[in-house]
Amino acid sequence: MTQTAQDEIRVSEIFGPTIQGEGALIGQPTVFVRTGGCDYRCVWCDSLHAVDRRFRADWLPMGPGAVLDRVRALSGGLPVMVSLSGGNPAIQPLGGLIAAGKAEGYRFALETQGSVARDWFADLDLLVLSPKPPSSAMETDWEALRACVEAAGPGPRVVLKFVVFDEADYTYARAAAARFPALPVYLQPGNHTPPGPQDDNARIDINGILQRLRWLVDRVVADHWFAAHVLPQLHVLIWGNKRGV
Numbered sequence: 001m002t003q004t005a006q007d008e009i010r011v012s013e014i015f016g017p018t019i020q021g022e023g024a025l026i027g028q029p030t031v032f033v034r035t036g037g038c039d040y041r042c043v044w045c046d047s048l049h050a051v052d053r054r055f056r057a058d059w060l061p062m063g064p065g066a067v068l069d070r071v072r073a074l075s076g077g078l079p080v081m082v083s084l085s086g087g088n089p090a091i092q093p094l095g096g097l098i099a100a101g102k103a104e105g106y107r108f109a110l111e112t113q114g115s116v117a118r119d120w121f122a123d124l125d126l127l128v129l130s131p132k133p134p135s136s137a138m139e140t141d142w143e144a145l146r147a148c149v150e151a152a153g154p155g156p157r158v159v160l161k162f163v164v165f166d167e168a169d170y171t172y173a174r175a176a177a178a179r180f181p182a183l184p185v186y187l188q189p190g191n192h193t194p195p196g197p198q199d200d201n202a203r204i205d206i207n208g209i210l211q212r213l214r215w216l217v218d219r220v221v222a223d224h225w226f227a228a229h230v231l232p233q234l235h236v237l238i239w240g241n242k243r244g245v
């Protein structure tokens with residue numbers, strides 16, 4: 001593969017295989033490629049090490065070949081699901097990595113807030129759009145979100161995934177889902193990440209997460225919102241907000 005500076009991906013971390021902890025592929029063995037840099041800054045982001053520019057020195061430019069070498073080494077050369085996350089992976093040049101990986105049998109999912117659409121979304125196996133509710137303090141660009149769905153086209157599965165902390169977030173999720181009636185919906189309770197090193201499972205408020213999870217189930221059932229899936233972040237229940245799992 002010939003490589004140019006435009007192909008370089010800013011990589012915060014590559015880890016796994018672990019299990020996918022969230023959403024449509026929960027429980028599935030997955031290697032994560034987390035890119036560095038985001039056009040948002042959600043107040044409760046659990047991955048600030050890939051968002052806050054203070055960590056920029058840790059985001060290494062890597063060509064698609066080098067990323068695939070690392071993924072191959074982690075998976076023992078066996079095809080596995082690769083989740084592209086971040087940061088916002090949509091602001092990175094990932095088309096070459098996806099094409100090269102698919103040629104070797106890897107499958108690709110991508111997690112994005114839906115603020116930037118890319119033509120290579122059409123080559124994914126799964127596009128997870130996670131527009132941000134009021135508690136994030138971010139504004140949704142509905143046209144950009146729709147452009148993401150359109151860029152995906154008929155190829156990948158496309159799903160919506162909402163983080164819900166409170167009633168206003170739930171109302172937002174209902175309204176956003178109603179704009180895209182054909183898309184499956186996943187709801188997950190938010191976790192309040194304490195500041196400091198993300199390597200300490202004891203610092204996670206598991207009781208708060210479970211309380212919001214019970215409330216979310218009650219809310220969905222009371223509304224007869226039978227198309228929604230309600231799931232916790234399984235990796236957070238297992239490991240807290242530890243990095244690299």
Ligand SMILES: C[S@@+](CC[C@H](N)C(=O)[O-])C[C@H]1O[C@@H](n2cnc3c(N)ncnc32)[C@H](O)[C@@H]1O
Nearest residue numbers: 044045046047086087088111112113130190191
């Ligand atoms: C860290 S983000 C990276 C991808 C992309 N920027 C996005 O937000 O979709 C990956 C997933 O984690 C979710 N997430 C981030 N912080 C969270 C928190 N405190 N509680 C629950 N989910 C969270 C996001 O909503 C998104 O679905």
Ligand SMILES: Nc1nc2[nH]cc(C(=O)O)c2c(=O)[nH]1
Nearest residue numbers: 018019020021022085235245
């Ligand atoms: N196990 C595990 N599952 C995840 N699902 C989404 C994640 C993310 O941060 O994008 C994530 C993560 O960081 N770890």
Ligand code: SF4
Nearest residue numbers: 038040041042045087
């Ligand atoms: S969009 Fe995603 S990565 Fe960016 S700040 Fe929000 S949760 Fe974090």
Ligand SMILES: [Mg+2]
Nearest residue numbers: 046047085233
């Ligand atoms: Mg995460």
